[in-house]
Amino acid sequence: MARTLTAGARGSRGGIRSGEAKFGWLFISPAIIIIGLFLVVPILLALYVSFSNWNGLGSPIGNSKVIGTGNYEKVLIDDGLSKSDFGTSIRNNLYYVLLVVPLQTTLALFLAVQVNRRVLKGRGLFRTAFYFPSVTSSIAITSIFLFLFTASGAVNSVLQWFGVNGPNWFNDPSGVIHNLLAGAGVTSAPAALAGEGPLGISWWEWLSGPSVAMSTLIILAVFTTSGTFMLLFIAALQNISGEIDEAAVMDGAGGLRKFFSVTLPMLTPTLFTVLTLGLIGSWQLFDQVALTGGGAPGKTVLTPAYLAYDTSFTELKWGQGAAISFILFVIIVALTLFQRYVLRDRDVGKKAERNRIRRDAEIHASAARATYQEGLK
Amino acid sequence: MMKKTWVAATLAIGLAASLAGCSAGNGGDSTGGQKLTVMIGSSGDAETAAVEAATAAWAADNDATVEVVVASDLNQQLSQGFAGDAAPDLFYMGWDQFQTYASNGYLDPYADNLPNKDGFYPTLTDTFSYDGTFTCAPKDFSTLGLIINTDSWAAAGLTDADVPTDWDSLETVAKTLTTDTQVGLSFGLEYARAGAFMNQAGGHLVSDDGTTVDADSAENIAGLEYIQKLHTDGVLKFPTELDAGWSGEALGAGKAAMVIEGPWIKGIAADFPDTNYAAYELPAGPGGQSTFSFTNCWGIPQNSDTADAATSLVEFLTSDDQQLKAAAAFGVIPSTESAAATYAETYPENASFVASADYAVSPVNFAGSASAMTDFNSKLEGLIGGDPKAILESLQTSLQATLDEANAK
Numbered sequence: 001m002a003r004t005l006t007a008g009a010r011g012s013r014g015g016i017r018s019g020e021a022k023f024g025w026l027f028i029s030p031a032i033i034i035i036g037l038f039l040v041v042p043i044l045l046a047l048y049v050s051f052s053n054w055n056g057l058g059s060p061i062g063n064s065k066v067i068g069t070g071n072y073e074k075v076l077i078d079d080g081l082s083k084s085d086f087g088t089s090i091r092n093n094l095y096y097v098l099l100v101v102p103l104q105t106t107l108a109l110f111l112a113v114q115v116n117r118r119v120l121k122g123r124g125l126f127r128t129a130f131y132f133p134s135v136t137s138s139i140a141i142t143s144i145f146l147f148l149f150t151a152s153g154a155v156n157s158v159l160q161w162f163g164v165n166g167p168n169w170f171n172d173p174s175g176v177i178h179n180l181l182a183g184a185g186v187t188s189a190p191a192a193l194a195g196e197g198p199l200g201i202s203w204w205e206w207l208s209g210p211s212v213a214m215s216t217l218i219i220l221a222v223f224t225t226s227g228t229f230m231l232l233f234i235a236a237l238q239n240i241s242g243e244i245d246e247a248a249v250m251d252g253a254g255g256l257r258k259f260f261s262v263t264l265p266m267l268t269p270t271l272f273t274v275l276t277l278g279l280i281g282s283w284q285l286f287d288q289v290a291l292t293g294g295g296a297p298g299k300t301v302l303t304p305a306y307l308a309y310d311t312s313f314t315e316l317k318w319g320q321g322a323a324i325s326f327i328l329f330v331i332i333v334a335l336t337l338f339q340r341y342v343l344r345d346r347d348v349g350k351k352a353e354r355n356r357i358r359r360d361a362e363i364h365a366s367a368a369r370a371t372y373q374e375g376l377k
Numbered sequence: 378m379m380k381k382t383w384v385a386a387t388l389a390i391g392l393a394a395s396l397a398g399c400s401a402g403n404g405g406d407s408t409g410g411q412k413l414t415v416m417i418g419s420s421g422d423a424e425t426a427a428v429e430a431a432t433a434a435w436a437a438d439n440d441a442t443v444e445v446v447v448a449s450d451l452n453q454q455l456s457q458g459f460a461g462d463a464a465p466d467l468f469y470m471g472w473d474q475f476q477t478y479a480s481n482g483y484l485d486p487y488a489d490n491l492p493n494k495d496g497f498y499p500t501l502t503d504t505f506s507y508d509g510t511f512t513c514a515p516k517d518f519s520t521l522g523l524i525i526n527t528d529s530w531a532a533a534g535l536t537d538a539d540v541p542t543d544w545d546s547l548e549t550v551a552k553t554l555t556t557d558t559q560v561g562l563s564f565g566l567e568y569a570r571a572g573a574f575m576n577q578a579g580g581h582l583v584s585d586d587g588t589t590v591d592a593d594s595a596e597n598i599a600g601l602e603y604i605q606k607l608h609t610d611g612v613l614k615f616p617t618e619l620d621a622g623w624s625g626e627a628l629g630a631g632k633a634a635m636v637i638e639g640p641w642i643k644g645i646a647a648d649f650p651d652t653n654y655a656a657y658e659l660p661a662g663p664g665g666q667s668t669f670s671f672t673n674c675w676g677i678p679q680n681s682d683t684a685d686a687a688t689s690l691v692e693f694l695t696s697d698d699q700q701l702k703a704a705a706a707f708g709v710i711p712s713t714e715s716a717a718a719t720y721a722e723t724y725p726e727n728a729s730f731v732a733s734a735d736y737a738v739s740p741v742n743f744a745g746s747a748s749a750m751t752d753f754n755s756k757l758e759g760l761i762g763g764d765p766k767a768i769l770e771s772l773q774t775s776l777q778a779t780l781d782e783a784n785a786k
Binding site: 055056057058059080081082085150151152168171173295296297298299312313314315316318 | 452453456459460461462474477478481482483617618620679745747748749752755756758759775778779
């Protein structure tokens, strides 16, 4: 505000910078108008729809009225399919995120370190090969995976060589953890877990693990996105100058020690970017779900993003669909903030404060020693 | 610099293309009442060409222009059209979405005033009635039948006398037809097939007065248990177990000797021209004969400026003459009883589908039922090795809740 006032005051004096603010606004107005029209207004409208009874007939403005938090209650509180579907979709996506984000980050980092090694021949070829899945359309890759993972597809044929009878991947709704428990003889919910858990599905359901079908999508996601993030890590790795590596070697650090104590800390900003992008991207899983049959098998591939689409476009419950979108938005923002907190810069905060005090004390002490020794001479 | 130009050009082209895509999806403006946009979900080029020819014939007679838009995702494009106040003047409306659309006030109930409204099959008129008002005119329909691979049939030493008429004989022939490489019977494990067995066992989902759900009845359980039994005996396998996208593919590839599908089965001729098959009525269960009918109607949006012109077009399209032309072009069964009778004579191989229309019922489709039925379908995937009673009890709860909600509206 103060800035604007000074600019205005200057303008009125008619100096060489007169009208600067005016032109500033003029130059950024295309961006503001475009962002406002295509981003801010639709988001606000969607927020309104999530509190309204709009049924998709005509514009939401004038054809609907505010009904309070009814849409949110349907999804979060009222018993029924809306709530249990949402709970199921959250469970599915949670397992997806829990597996995809760490796996794709680790794999991307591993690949980046490998193709960044100077001794590796044909680095360009490997970089291109690893990056290739990322530039291919997700629909095309999903289609290929659908063929690879059919009951008698390539994957199961290979497994057959090792005497393993592969599952019917994309059609198997059984949860991975449930299957492991079944191996240990537990096939139905123990009494402690049979009760209803959050969002209308039982604790036993929450603990099912990703279904076999979902696991296939997890493999797919790790396969396609690792290349993208590998590129980010390569860029960051190339920013680490050779001297630092050499200094670490001179100090006697081995390969692993150098990676974990020197390289990885210097990659933290990139790591943050990759984790954030991965987290947001994996909570918005949609294409693969739409292509593999809208949540089939057994709703174990249903995600909140697809549920929002289906609720709006098929059931014409636009308010409820918008409500799901905003709940998803809150989840993503909350998790991103949490992750930011975990990965926060250690140079600030309590621990950093202690480090600074100790460092200062050491400097003072050595200065005092130096003065003392000087005095002795 | 070169790169930047490239990026800019790509962006510009992409933007232009997406804008063009939007305007096509909006169905265009409908000024003057004589320029109509018809949106269809087409099964292929044959259907598109037939609809284009029929609408062009009407347009020529009525000094109008008709543009046929083939939707790639009909539901989504209709939703966008209605939300943008730019719904097409006439469109295909599926039986499954009809009640949801009607209850939200999307549809003009023009069909009650059609001169030929009494010519339609009563079951179709029922399907497309909302709140007791016949709303939109059915354009055609199909029923489920038992499709038998005649070569496998003969190879197993079976004759016309062996065609199954009840559950026991179905089980017997399925056993006879099952070999190492071929399963006797196959159909997709979903409500649209399993529901027919539940009805054959004498069950139903919604009571006649439309207020109570009877999903967990003993009859419905018996229907599902019969499917379980066939599967346990190894004479029934689902298309997913046979590496087929749908049971028609399993039939064509020789992996299944009998499947339960509708007249659209003739679509397999493109991929499997050498497969010979014949269609029969579904065998009766303990509760008698039953099958499902699936149908589309011609929807006209509420408060449309072009409703009169569109109604006249529907009258033309649902006339016996035009329906028989459509039947010849892409194989659907006419929705009027008189045209269907002619159809059954012209295409004796499809006569059984027409005969089934006498007792066919429409699958449950009241407003909001879709989510409950989707849930039922997903639970059905656990039928093998599962508990039919638990599956139906879960359906009972969810369907009754949605029914109460729909009735309260």
